[in-house]
Amino acid sequence: MVAIFSANFAISQSIADTSFVNLKDYSTNFVYDMRYATDNNFLRAKVYDCAECILRLNTVKALISANEEFVEKGYKIKIFDCYRPVDIQRRMWAIVPNPRYVANPDKGSIHNRGGAVDITLVDSDGVELDMGTDFDHFGPEAAHGAGKHSRQVQKNRKLLKKVMLKHGFNAFASEWWHYNLDGASKYPVSNQKWLCD
DSSP: OOOEEESOOOOOTTSOTTSEEEGGGTOSOOEEOOGGGSSOSTTOSOOSSSOOOEEEHHHHHHHHHHHHHHHHTTOEEEEEEOOOOHHHHHHHHHHOOOTTTSOOTTTOOSGGGTOEEEEEEEOTTSOBOOOSSOTTOOSGGGSTTOOSSOHHHHHHHHHHHHHHHHTTEEEETTEEEEEEETTGGGSOOOOOEEEOO
C-alpha cells in the first residue's frame, strides 16, 4: 500500500528529525527547478504531480545551513530533486539500469530515504553557475574528478562540494549535483507520495 502525506506541515518543535517535511515550510531562500515535476528530464515524462521538495527534517536543517553559507558568498542553492518514491526509482532504473548513475530500486537510494538532494548554485541574478554538464548527464564528464573542464567549472564544482561537505553531506563521485546527508542510509526506503494543493 502506498502511503500519502500532505505537503503542508505545521512547523513544530515536536517534529522528529526523521519526519518527512516540506523544505518550503522551513525556508523561502531556495530556487527550484524540480525536473521530475516536468518532462524536462531523462525520462521525458512528468513523474511527480507537483514540484515539492520533501525531505527528512534533519536533511532540511543541514541543507538550510549550507544554503546560508552560500548566501553569504553571493549564491543560492537551486534544487532539482529531493525525496523520491521508490516507484519512481523503478521507472528510472528501467531506463538507465546502471548503478553508477541510477540506484537499483531493489536496494533503494538515499533519495528514497529522504536524505539526498540534487542541486546546483545560482548567482545573485538567478543564473546557474557553469558546472560543465547539465543535471542528470549520464557520462564521465559529470564526475567530480573529470579533468576536461575549464578552471571556472572546476572552481564552481569545488565550491559546491566544499560547502556541502562542511554541512554534513557526502558527494557522489559520478554526479557533481548529488549529495547525501551523512548517516541517511540508515533510514528505511519509502514509497510515500505527497498531496498537491
